[in-house]
Amino acid sequence: MKNGYAALALFGLSILSTGLLAQGDHTSFNWKFEEGNKLMEEKLYNQSAEIWKELLDTDPENANLNYKVGYSLFHSYNQKAKALPFLEKASQMRSASNGYGSFNTAGYDPFDAKERNAPPEVDYYLGRAYHLNNQFDKADQMYQKFLDQVDTKHALRENAKRGIEQTANARELQAAPLDYQVSNAGPVINNDHPDFSPVLSVDGNALFYTSRRIRPDSSNASVIDPIAGIPYENIYVSYKDREGNWQQPEMLNINPAGAGHLASVNVAADGQTLFIYRDDGGDGNIYESKLVGEIWS
Structure with missing residues (x-):
């Protein structure tokens, strides 16, 4: 047993x-x-x-x-x-x-x-x-x-x-395809991070666009979008010089802390009003930013 x-x-x-x-x-x-x-x-x-x-x-x-x-x-x-x-x-x-x-x-x-x-x-x-x-x-x-x-x-x-x-x-x-040529805007405009949503002023001398690059001062290097694994979107602007060459882009400092993404949408004909998209913590909204002197509101 x-x-x-x-x-x-x-x-x-x-x-x-x-x-x-x-x-x-x-x-x-x-x-x-x-x-x-x-x-x-x-x-x-x-x-x-x-x-x-x-x-x-x-x-x-x-x-x-x-x-x-x-x-x-x-x-x-x-x-x-x-x-x-x-x-x-x-x-x-x-x-x-x-x-x-x-x-x-x-x-x-x-x-x-x-x-x-x-x-x-x-x-x-x-x-x-x-x-x-x-x-x-x-x-x-x-x-x-x-x-x-x-x-x-x-x-x-x-x-x-x-x-x-x-x-x-x-x-x-x-x-009915159109005959046009596409060329890269060059290394002054483009970065190793995504650059997109370009908006050109009526006179063609100002280019606003959205970039996910690391800022020159690296202040956003550790502020990473968890979905994409890269920095949040910010708006940059580049102006043409007298020879028609694009100058080093500048970031528009209009993104408050914690706002998330900030992207270019359109610019008014007078070049004084920029329409932007702001993430607002996931509830995306359209805003307008005014140029006051040399500063965007």
């Missing part, structure tokens, strides 16, 4: 160990799944994409994980082009019968680790990815597929309709 009890005890211990191991693996998946969702809610898309990729490596045929990778990459600061294959696969794998995973008859649940299917929104974002990749016919197909699936009150419905209008406009513009 002793041998029998010993064997039974070992058998029970083996089952318990196997169960704990399986539970540990399952908990690890659930923890990463929850963490990925939290990062998406915080708009830390580059970070969330890495977690979804880790989970996708363990289950490559999971439409929901493909969707979450694609969604995160599409909304990331610098990896939008990588989203297309993941969104394509998620859309192709999405259930054709009821649009949801077999376990969940109530609808898609983005926070349930058991969810294996993708939501109808995958077709909208796939349409956007095709759109940005100049594949307008495929974009229209996905926009229309999305419209056919969702009700009239869906938050992205008008965006999809607008997307179809935009692809039509793009075809017209590409059918």
Whole structure:
């Protein structure tokens, strides 16, 4: 009997160990799944994409994980082009019968680790990815597929309709191309960090633009945007000299502490009023800044 009890005890211990191991693996998946969702809610898309990729490596045929990778990459600061294959696969794998995973008859649940299917929104974002990749016919197909699936009150419905209008406009513009030359403004204007959103004064002598460069005094070197991993946006201006050369840009010191991003939008015809975008802690707003003497208000 002793041998029998010993064997039974070992058998029970083996089952318990196997169960704990399986539970540990399952908990690890659930923890990463929850963490990925939290990062998406915080708009830390580059970070969330890495977690979804880790989970996708363990289950490559999971439409929901493909969707979450694609969604995160599409909304990331610098990896939008990588989203297309993941969104394509998620859309192709999405259930054709009821649009949801077999376990969940109530609808898609983005926070349930058991969810294996993708939501109808995958077709909208796939349409956007095709759109940005100049594949307008495929974009229209996905926009229309999305419209056919969702009700009239869906938050992205008008965006999809607008997307179809935009692809039509793009075809017209590409059918009648203009002859123009694009050249780099040069190292005086451009930096090793992103420079964008240029606004030219009416006389062409002042160039306002947005940059994420480190300031000359390095005062923003440690003030990093957690989403992009680089400094926040600030507005710079460069003026032409008498020979028509752009001079060293100057930062407009109109960004209060804690305001986040500050970006150029437009400049009035008289050159005395600059319209700017300010992040305001995530609630972006448009402001105007007046030139008083040599200082922008």
